[in-house]
Amino acid sequence: MNSVHIVSAFDGELAYVVNKIGAMGGQAERMVEQSVRALVNADAALARRVVADDLLLDEAERDIGDKAIALIGRRQPLAQDLRQVIGAIRISADLERVGDLGKNIAKRAIAISGASHPVSLNRGLESLAELALLQLKDVLDAYASGDVTKLAQMRDRDEQIDLMYTSLFRQLLTFMMENARMITSGTHLLFCAKNIERIGDHATNIAETIYYVQTGQQMAPDRPQGDLTPSIVIRK
Amino acid sequence: MNSVHIVSAFDGELAYVVNKIGAMGGQAERMVEQSVRALVNADAALARRVVADDLLLDEAERDIGDKAIALIGRRQPLAQDLRQVIGAIRISADLERVGDLGKNIAKRAIAISGASHPVSLNRGLESLAELALLQLKDVLDAYASGDVTKLAQMRDRDEQIDLMYTSLFRQLLTFMMENARMITSGTHLLFCAKNIERIGDHATNIAETIYYVQTGQQMAPDRPQGDLTPSIVIRK
Numbered sequence: 001m002n003s004v005h006i007v008s009a010f011d012g013e014l015a016y017v018v019n020k021i022g023a024m025g026g027q028a029e030r031m032v033e034q035s036v037r038a039l040v041n042a043d044a045a046l047a048r049r050v051v052a053d054d055l056l057l058d059e060a061e062r063d064i065g066d067k068a069i070a071l072i073g074r075r076q077p078l079a080q081d082l083r084q085v086i087g088a089i090r091i092s093a094d095l096e097r098v099g100d101l102g103k104n105i106a107k108r109a110i111a112i113s114g115a116s117h118p119v120s121l122n123r124g125l126e127s128l129a130e131l132a133l134l135q136l137k138d139v140l141d142a143y144a145s146g147d148v149t150k151l152a153q154m155r156d157r158d159e160q161i162d163l164m165y166t167s168l169f170r171q172l173l174t175f176m177m178e179n180a181r182m183i184t185s186g187t188h189l190l191f192c193a194k195n196i197e198r199i200g201d202h203a204t205n206i207a208e209t210i211y212y213v214q215t216g217q218q219m220a221p222d223r224p225q226g227d228l229t230p231s232i233v234i235r236k
Numbered sequence: 237m238n239s240v241h242i243v244s245a246f247d248g249e250l251a252y253v254v255n256k257i258g259a260m261g262g263q264a265e266r267m268v269e270q271s272v273r274a275l276v277n278a279d280a281a282l283a284r285r286v287v288a289d290d291l292l293l294d295e296a297e298r299d300i301g302d303k304a305i306a307l308i309g310r311r312q313p314l315a316q317d318l319r320q321v322i323g324a325i326r327i328s329a330d331l332e333r334v335g336d337l338g339k340n341i342a343k344r345a346i347a348i349s350g351a352s353h354p355v356s357l358n359r360g361l362e363s364l365a366e367l368a369l370l371q372l373k374d375v376l377d378a379y380a381s382g383d384v385t386k387l388a389q390m391r392d393r394d395e396q397i398d399l400m401y402t403s404l405f406r407q408l409l410t411f412m413m414e415n416a417r418m419i420t421s422g423t424h425l426l427f428c429a430k431n432i433e434r435i436g437d438h439a440t441n442i443a444e445t446i447y448y449v450q451t452g453q454q455m456a457p458d459r460p461q462g463d464l465t466p467s468i469v470i471r472k
Contacts, residue, residue: 177416
């Protein structure tokens with residue numbers, strides 16, 4: 001779908017932005033992976049490093065926004081070139097949010113690093129994070145290659161994330177009901193699970209942006225359901 | 237700070253986008269106000285209307301994105317005109333997210349409409365929502381007028397929202413510890429409170445975008461703290 005055109009000053013400046021987004025993506029993945037590892041292993045030192053790293057993503061998003069606006073003003077790109085630049089602004093915003101969610105998990109990891117929780121919950125969180133990270137990796141690969149063929153299947157995987165999150169949400173509520181002393185840590189784990197589910201949503205947003213950049217069309221309408229947990233009721 | 241320039245085709249097309257954002261803002265405010273009312277009054281019928289309304293905001297965001305890109309391509313705006321168009325894309329994304337958060341509160345209102353919770357918690361949620369709605373109102377006024385003088389004080393109010401949210405978070409945890417049968421509804425209320433806190437964050441994002449559009453500068457750096465609750469530990 002890429003239109004072939006002469007390499008220009010525009011391409012050079014766009015390449016800077018695209019590379020910077022690749023670097024943001026790598027850092028966002030690392031933050032998520034490390035924050036979940038810190039949570040599961042009660043590793044407060046690692047969690048503190050994740051919290052500190054978040055500033056870099058904030059700066060990168062601002063830099064990309066500034067460069068993108070300067071690039072539009074200077075080169076007045078059209079059609080796909082323009083969509084590329086606008087897409088970069090959107091994607092950097094999603095990646096910055098992914099970093100925030102990683103930081104939030106890391107803060108909660110610090111708060112509950114003194115409490116232990118059942119191995120089954122840790123496994124559930126790790127599996128959920130693996131799936132969300134796979135989404136993020138695939139979408140960043142698609143961004144780098146411009147290949148839109150695999151983007152549709154990402155939505156199916158986002159559905160899996162939602163189902164896994166729903167199951168974890170139920171487990172966590174049950175766990176808290178059985179042991180009132182676990183309510184604080186259970187609550188933090190609920191928010192961590194929600195954060196991971198939202199990382200999957202941001203990956204889906206990025207997939208939709210890439211599709212739009214490459215084709216000029218919106219992806220087929222959203223699947224009807226997202227997070228199912230707002231409707232969960234468990235009675236004791 | 238507004239630069240005076242000749243009324244042009246660009247202005248006419250920009251006015252469409254600005255008006256559409258005003259309408260999105262009004263709808264987002266209504267969704268938040270109604271979702272919290274539905275939650276506090278256990279009004280499932282009202283909550284269902286809020287859930288249905290969310291589609292309109294999704295469509296409006298897509299429409300603004302399409303119009304903004306077409307506008308840049310056709311009119312090739314520069315400087316503040318360009319920032320206006322990019323700002324519209326950003327602000328419509330924030331308002332769409334505010335609508336999502338309202339919808340999420342509404343879904344939880346439906347789930348727990350059969351359970352009653354203490355009046356003090358309802359009051360807390362209402363006060364939090366009032367403050368967040370005030371932020372949203374002020375920021376939409378600033379967007380319409382282009383007046384940036386009141387934007388800095390919004391950050392102070394966002395700090396108040398964070399403090400109020402922290403206090404509510406503690407109350408909810410304590411409430412769940414005292415009554416294990418309230419864990420499901422307490423959890424939904426925790427997420428509702430978090431959603432309202434995030435609505436305040438989106439209002440702050442919008443304030444920062446308006447400041448950038450009007451002045452070409454970034455607002456002074458973020459205040460150091462946002463949500464304080466990830467660090468809360470309450471032991472039974």
